Amino acid sequence: GAGVSQSPSNKVTEKGKDVELRCDPISGHTALYWYRQSLGQGLEFLIYFQGNSAPDKSGLPSDRFSAERTGGSVSTLTIQRTQQEDSAVYLCASRDRVTDTQYFGPGTRLTVL
């Protein structure tokens, strides 16, 4: 079946602009995650959605970062007033509730100039 998809694959933006990154999880997976991978910080958890529960935002680095999940499926990660330190690969994952395996999308490479 189809895996996790993300768009765009690459995004170049200017400092101070807002960006939106999209994630389509595997159909039927109720848990969705955003992670970030950067040279300095490695792979780090950002936010976690589980069904209709309030999201776990404990990994968001600042209030410029937000995410929503509409209809329990597609998710959008928004970064407002981007800074150069936001440059990273943003990875989305969804979890199989039976096996607990998290499956990752191909990522969005964000470059802030």
Add this chain to the structure above:
Amino acid sequence: SQQGEEDPQALSIQEGENATMNCSYKTSINNLQWYRQNSGRGLVHLILIRSNEREKHSGRLRVTLDTSKKSSSLLITASRAADTASYFCATDQNYKLSFGAGTTVTVRA
């Protein structure tokens, strides 16, 4: 924050040899997952081992878990050039993954 630490940071082996990498972590976990990453993009899931399991196999992969030592190892047997990649361990705590820094494996033909 990263919970896991991986050892070694880099590994270079000849095709056909075995590759072993280790992961240590600090707090209790639900499970531990190993991933492979090529060219800095998506993570490919390799294997999941639960906290009550000690060893698991999948094809040429063998994973062990020692919860008393808070450590895991990944063994790749009979390596191939296509195994060249970065390998990450990730510990699952309350369904959130915390990753190690990874081991870069280079398989020489």
